[in-house]
Amino acid sequence: MDLYEHQARELFEKHGIPVPRAEVTASPERARGIARALGGRAVVKAQVKTGGRGKAGGVRLVADPAAAEEAARQILGMDIKGHPVGTVMLAEPVDIEREFYVSYVLDRAAGHFLAVASAEGGMEIEEVAAERPEAVARIPVDPAVGVTTATAVRIADAAGLPPQTVDTLVRLWQVLVREDALLVEVNPLVRTADGRTMALDGKVTLDDNALFRQARWGDERAISADPLEARAAAKGLNYVKLDGEVGVVGNGAGLVMSTLDVVAGCGARPANFLDIGGGASARVMADGLAVVLSDPAVKSVLVNVFGGITACDAVADGILRALEEVRPTKPIVVRLDGNNAGRGRAVLAAHAHPLVEQATTMDGAARRAARLATAA
Numbered sequence: 019m020d021l022y023e024h025q026a027r028e029l030f031e032k033h034g035i036p037v038p039r040a041e042v043t044a045s046p047e048r049a050r051g052i053a054r055a056l057g058g059r060a061v062v063k064a065q066v067k068t069g070g071r072g073k074a075g076g077v078r079l080v081a082d083p084a085a086a087e088e089a090a091r092q093i094l095g096m097d098i099k100g101h102p103v104g105t106v107m108l109a110e111p112v113d114i115e116r117e118f119y120v121s122y123v124l125d126r127a128a129g130h131f132l133a134v135a136s137a138e139g140g141m142e143i144e145e146v147a148a149e150r151p152e153a154v155a156r157i158p159v160d161p162a163v164g165v166t167t168a169t170a171v172r173i174a175d176a177a178g179l180p181p182q183t184v185d186t187l188v189r190l191w192q193v194l195v196r197e198d199a200l201l202v203e204v205n206p207l208v209r210t211a212d213g214r215t216m217a218l219d220g221k222v223t224l225d226d227n228a229l230f231r232q233a234r235w236g237d238e239r240a241i242s243a244d245p246l247e248a249r250a251a252a253k254g255l256n257y258v259k260l261d262g263e264v265g266v267v268g269n270g271a272g273l274v275m276s277t278l279d280v281v282a283g284c285g286a287r288p289a290n291f292l293d294i295g296g297g298a299s300a301r302v303m304a305d306g307l308a309v310v311l312s313d314p315a316v317k318s319v320l321v322n323v324f325g326g327i328t329a330c331d332a333v334a335d336g337i338l339r340a341l342e343e344v345r346p347t348k349p350i351v352v353r354l355d356g357n358n359a360g361r362g363r364a365v366l367a368a369h370a371h372p373l374v375e376q377a378t379t380m381d382g383a384a385r386r387a388a389r390l391a392t393a394a
């Protein structure tokens with residue numbers, strides 16, 4: 019998962035890398051206040067998870083708080099390569115003497131990390147690498163050893179960076195390791211007119227496999243998603259929102275995918291993908307059905323379960339639990355087959371809920387759910 023620049027900045031600061039003072043906002047009025055607090059002048063920067071913001075007009079130096087408000091208003095209305103700008107960061111302007119590039123990136127093919135550094139920072143490193151490959155140093159980093167002061171000195175030497183950057187090179191490696199990142203990039207890392215080293219722009223990509231240890235970013239991911247997807251993710255469900263009207267719940271990704279196809283073949287459109295997984299419990303079924311039923315676009319629901327490890331009577335229990343918890347107003351067509359299907363069907367039949375009907379085949383169930391959705 020990529021982080022926003024302001025989140026990368028926060029991590030740099032946490033690990034002792036000098037960064038300019040800065041604050042994030044979604045409000046142009048607030049931007050004016052932040053600029054005032056920064057001393058009047060400010061750099062207003064679009065916060066989007068894509069590169070080339072500067073070229074797109076998403077990075078602007080302003081001379082006073084009124085201009086900061088105006089720039090924020092313009093930038094907040096922008097769309098940069100398909101990314102709408104939701105927030106801007108206002109940063110303290112720094113007097114730049116020189117700009118450098120540094121990054122650590124996982125080189126999967128080689129099985130180690132790579133330090134990439136150049137004394138020609140600021141612009142896109144791909145362009146520098148294409149035009150003047152000798153200006154870009156690439157030093158392998160053994161993940162078991164990491165970037166020690168000695169390694170950092172070698173990197174700085176190879177790239178032509180001043181010795182004052184060595185401390186930052188070591189700390190940047192700490193960001194990568196301690197924050198579970200696969201990429202950390204600073205472009206530009208600058209030397210200021212008064213001789214300080216500072217990170218003016220940062221990119222961090224976290225390892226998704228480690229997100230469970232970095233819980234603070236997990237929330238961010240959920241917030242940025244569709245609200246139903248966020249709710250499903252919070253319950254640990256494999257749910258993807260689609261734009262149709264037949265809610266679909268099934269077990270196993272393959273079965274759910276073919277259920278979507280069959281629904282489409284019946285002239286309706288699936289409202290979602292939801293795989294409750296092999297060995298799903300009544301609880302998972304109830305949670306899944308609750309999410310699908312809460313989608314206002316859903317007109318009918320198709321539950322298609324082929325019991326393997328999952329027992330159909332547990333699925334039926336889950337459906338009954340969801341009926342109690344959610345009190346649905348939409349029809350639900352259930353097809354149970356496989357492990358304990360007979361018992362599962364009997365549980366539902368005994369309950370005789372007016373909105374639940376059963377079908378014996380997948381095609382029949384899909385046809386019925388499609389008809390109910392289009393009639394509604």
Ligand SMILES: Nc1ncnc2c1ncn2[C@@H]1O[C@H](COP(=O)(O)OP(=O)(O)OP(=O)(O)O)[C@@H](O)[C@H]1O
Pocket residue numbers: 038061063068069070071072073077109110111112113114117140141205206218219
């Ligand atoms: N706080 C600052 N003070 C002075 N100049 C800055 C500051 N922040 C950025 N700049 C200048 O603006 C340039 C572009 O900023 P930045 O690197 O953040 O955006 P970008 O590289 O265009 O965006 P992206 O990373 O999306 O490609 C920098 O190279 C630097 O010259």
Ligand SMILES: [Mg+2]
Pocket residue numbers: 140205206219
């Ligand atoms: Mg940059």
